[in-house]
C-alpha cells in the first residue's frame with residue numbers, strides 16, 4: 001500500500017470500507033458495521049440503493065457534464081419538485097452544504113442591496129451553529145476553533161447565545177440583512193430550536209424587513225420525518241440551504257428561496273461550474289422519487305418512535321453512561337455522561353458507527369430506509385456498549 005499523501009486535517013479512524021448495503025458497511029476484511037452515521041446524515045437512502053445506482057449509471061451512459069451555459073433538464077425537474085414541496089419559488093444548485101450557505105448569504109445581501117440598502121449586509125447567527133468551512137461560513141458559525149489562524153473573520157456576522165431572544169433583538173440593527181439558524185443544531189449537539197422561538201424570529205424579520213434563513217443541510221430532506229424540519233414548526237423561512245441527504249451520497253446542495261428573496265440574484269451575479277450537473281441531478285431526482293413516495297416519511301416517523309423508546313429505556317438503565325436523549329425523527333442524539341468519544345468508541349467495538357457532536361453528544365443518524373428490526377439491532381449494540389462502559393466505570397470507582 002502506498003503511503004498516503006493527504007493533508008492532516010482529518011483524524012481518521014483506521015477502518016476501510018469497501019462496499020455498503022442498506023444500513024450496513026463492509027470493510028476490506030469483510031467485517032460488517034451497522035451504519036448509524038450515514039456519512040454524517042448523507043446516505044439518506046442507505047448504501048447502494050438500487051434506484052440511485054440505476055439513476056446514476058443510466059445518466060453516466062448519457063452525459064456527465066455540460067455546464068450551466070446550457071439548459072439542464074434534470075435541474076428544471078428537480079427545482080420544480082423542490083419548490084412544489086416547500087415554501088420556495090426558486091432554486092440554485094451547489095455541490096456542498098457550505099456552498100448552499102454561501103448562496104443563501106449572498107442572496108440575502110443582494111436582496112437588501114437591490115432594495116436600496118447596501119448598508120444592510122449583517123447576518124445574525126447563533127452560538128453552537130455550524131454552517132460549513134468556507135471563510136464566510138466559519139464566520140457565520142462563529143466558532144473560535146474553526147476561525148483561528150485564517151486571518152480576519154469575514155465581516156458582517158453577529159452571533160448571539162442559542163435561544164436568547166433578548167440578545168437577538170439587541171443584535172438587530174440598521175445594518176442587519178437576515179437571521180440565519182439551523183432549526184435543529186446538528187454539529188452543535190442535536191439541539192432543536194423551540195417553534196415559539198422560530199415564530200418570534202419570523203415576526204422580527206417581518207417587522208424589520210429582514211430575511212429568515214434556515215440551514216437544513218443536516219436536519220432537512222426527510223431526516224426529521226417530514227421533508228423539511230421547518231414543517232414541524234409552522235414557520236417558513238425566506239431562504240433555505242440544503243445538502244447532504246438530497247444527494248444520498250452524491251455531492252449535491254441547493255439554496256431555495258422565495259421569488260422575493262431571490263430578486264437580487266439576477267443573471268451573472270452568482271455562478272458555479274459543477275453545481276447542478278446532470279449526474280447530480282439524476283441522483284437528486286432519484287432520491288426524491290423514493291422520499292416522496294407514499295409512506296416513506298411515515299416509516300421514518302414510525303421507526304423513530306421504536307428507536308426513541310428503546311433509547312429512553314437504555315437511558316433509565318444506564319444513567320452513568322447516558323444523560324439525555326434528544327432530537328426529532330432519525331436525527332437523534334445521546335448526551336453522554338462520560339466522554340461522547342468513549343461512547344462512540346465503545347459502539348464501534350460493537351461494530352456500530354455513530355458520529356460525535358458538540359455538547360458531548362453522540363449523533364445517531366441512520367439511513368432513512370432503516371427498518372424497525374434494524375433499529376432494534378442498533379439498540380442492542382448500544383446496550384452492549386453501555387454495559388461495558390458502565391462496568392468499566394464501576395471498576396474505576398471501586
Ligand SMILES: Cc1ncc(COP(=O)(O)O)c(C=O)c1O
Nearest residue numbers: 096097098130131132186217218
Ligand atoms: C447544518 C450544516 N450546515 C452546513 C454544513 C456544511 O456542509 P458541507 O460540509 O457539505 O459543506 C454542515 C455540514 O456538516 C451542516 O451540518
